[in-house]
Amino acid sequence: MNKPIGVIDSGVGGLTVVHELMRQLPKEKLIYLGDTKRCPYGPRTPEEIKKFTWEMVDFLLTKDIKMLVIACNTATAYTLTELQNKLSIPVVGVIQPGARAAIKSTVKDYVGIIGTEGTVKSNAYSHALKMLKPNIQSTSLACPLFVPMVEKGILNGPEALETVKQTLSPFLIKEEMDTIILGCTHYPLLKDVIQQVVGPEIILISSSEETARETSTILQVNQLLNINNGLCAHQFYTTGDVGLFTSLTQKIFNSNIENLKSVSIEKVVI
Amino acid sequence: MNKPIGVIDSGVGGLTVVHELMRQLPKEKLIYLGDTKRCPYGPRTPEEIKKFTWEMVDFLLTKDIKMLVIACNTATAYTLTELQNKLSIPVVGVIQPGARAAIKSTVKDYVGIIGTEGTVKSNAYSHALKMLKPNIQSTSLACPLFVPMVEKGILNGPEALETVKQTLSPFLIKEEMDTIILGCTHYPLLKDVIQQVVGPEIILISSSEETARETSTILQVNQLLNINNGLCAHQFYTTGDVGLFTSLTQKIFNSNIENLKSVSIEKVVI
Structure with a gap:
């Protein structure tokens, strides 16, 4: 079916999902919408997160998408079930796939989760793990310095290494942990440094x-x-400034995005 | 939903899928049917494979299954699309998941496939890879000695190592290959030996x-x-001898299976 896949995120982090969709499904057309104007969603109320996410979804539904990918941990945590129930197209979020892969990978049934403060507070990953496999153990760690560092374009080198090492130090003494979920769409860009810090095992x-x-x-x-x-x-859309989106993606992905437009999606509640 | 998942295979190899289902989905109830009486399916005609597979499916449908897993490469190659089109429950085979995981894993876009002669001849894996990602390269190799060796209970030691080394020698010179699909449900039982032979990379x-x-x-x-x-x-069902099924599974999995019954599923065509 020749219709596009819709991808939504609160900002630019979801572009790591887009990058993987392009690599794993090169025949599929993608439409990305980043709500950079109202980013980050993490500190917002559940009502705001739901309202903003629905505004993004309603915009993409006008583009006749065949499937929706919620490439944002916060939006997934608060809206996935509702969207799955109300939309007639399949909906996938970023939390369950990571949890499922961790269950497949862990031999010791002990999984570490790193994410933003919002994601860690939501317990969404540990809930997803427990729902599938009740006896699984997990420990979560918020890494508030990672997203700002990635958005400055610092993905490796001594500063990245030192920040990752200090942040992850509580994890380095947990011998029973054999798998760590990178529970934020920015973190795959730090994967090499994180692997260096936690070791190859x-x-x-x-x-x-x-x-x-x-x-x-x-x-x-x-x-x-x-x-x-x-x-x-x-096609790429941002609710914020095109120039800012471009310079952020250039820093993060080291490549230009074509077909980028600014769009207004806010609905005034009367 | 509290209904069981149905799993079918031509014999006992599909029990490696059962083992993983139990590990990754410990809350799900499974009903396994192995057609050991008519195993192996590999050398049979497409018509026979379709008829036998439908007989297995019809038996499991009487058990009110909520999903069907075709844990047999040959049956997947010949019946997956038809079963997906005709059944009202979701159907998954063993070929596409392996192909998809290989696409995710390969960096060099070059995948090796090992399987039985029947699976290799069917080109099912290379077709599944190409359908998702047209530019992917693959090479297949039939390993006819692996299944008989596994069914004798030889899973490691010098004999297993030597057999695997000799069989895989055509693969060991392919530097561009970074991922190999174990395209037969018996092969995960040889995973350690195969990893030792092909190297950790x-x-x-x-x-x-x-x-x-x-x-x-x-x-x-x-x-x-x-x-x-x-x-x-x-619950476990075999179309063949209960004693033989038990001794095979004991050799392969080093554990006993409970709730095993013999059943007749053949339909006489008038």
């Missing part, structure tokens, strides 16, 4: 890679894969 | 692990997960 799960992989599964099972060949003209 | 994809993981994805997206807690009384 620990398996790092990228929620972005796993979400792209489950998108592939769900499209195939629902017979929604694009079976035609041809070039994909992806 | 090569990522081995177990179709059994990946099929269990995609079963989890599909159950969750379709809101079919068992959300209650409680012990699962799995």
Whole structure:
């Protein structure tokens, strides 16, 4: 089926999911919407998060998407079930795929989770793990310095190494932990440094890679894969400033994004 | 949802999928049917494979299963699409999950596939890879000595090492290959020896692990997960001799299977 996949995020972090979708599903067309104007969602109330997410979804539904990917941990935690219940297209979030991959990977049934303060507070990953496998143990750690560092374009080198080392120090003494979920869409960009700090024995799960992989599964099972060949003209939208979005993505991904437009999605409640 | 998951295979190999389902989805009840009487399916005609597979499916449908797992490469290659089209429950096979995991894992876009002669001849894995990602390269190798060796209970030691080394020698010179799919449900039992032979840099994809993981994805997206807690009384059926099935599984898995019954599923065509 030749319709596009819609991807929403509070900002630019979800582009790591887009990058993986392009790599794992190169025949699929993508439409990305980043709500950079109201980013970050983490500190907002559940009502705001729901309202903003629905505004993004309503915009993408006008683009006739065949599937929705919520590439934002906070939005997934607060809206996934509601969106799955109310939309007639398949919906996937970033939390369950990461949890599922961790369950497959862990031998000691002990998983570490790193994320933003909001994600860690929500307990969404430990809940997702326990729901599938009740006897699994997990420990979460908030890494508030990682997102600002990534958005400055610092992805490796001594500063990144030192920040990661200091932040993850509570995890380095947990011998029973054999798997760590990178529970924020920015963190895959720090994967090499994190691996260096935790050592080669620990398996790092990228929620972005796993979400792209489950998108592939769900499209195939629902017979929604694009079976035609041809070039994909992806589209990108931001609710904020185009220049800022471009400079952020340039810093983070070291490449330019084409077809980027600014869009207003806010609905005034009367 | 408290209904069972149905798992079918031509023999006992599919029990590696069962083992992974139990590990990754410990709250789900399983009903396994192994057609050991007519095993192996590999050398049979497509018509026979379809008829036998439908007989297995019809038996499991009487058990009110909520999802079907085809834990057999040959049956997947010949019946997956038809079963997905005709059944009202979700159906997953062993080929696509392995292909998808390989696409996620390979950096060099070059994947090796090992399987039985039948699976290799069917080109099912290379087709599944190409359908998702047209530019991916793959090479297949039939390993006819592996299944008989596993069924003798030889899973490690000098004989296993020598057999694996000789069989895989054509693969050891392919520097561009960074991922190998274990495209037969018996092969995960040789994973350690295979890893030793190909070296630690090569990522081995177990179709059994990946099929269990995609079963989890599909159950969750379709809101079919068992959300209650409680012990699962799995059921096992064989079309052949109970004693033979038990001795084979004892050799392979080093444990006894409870709740095993012999059953006749053949339908006489008038």
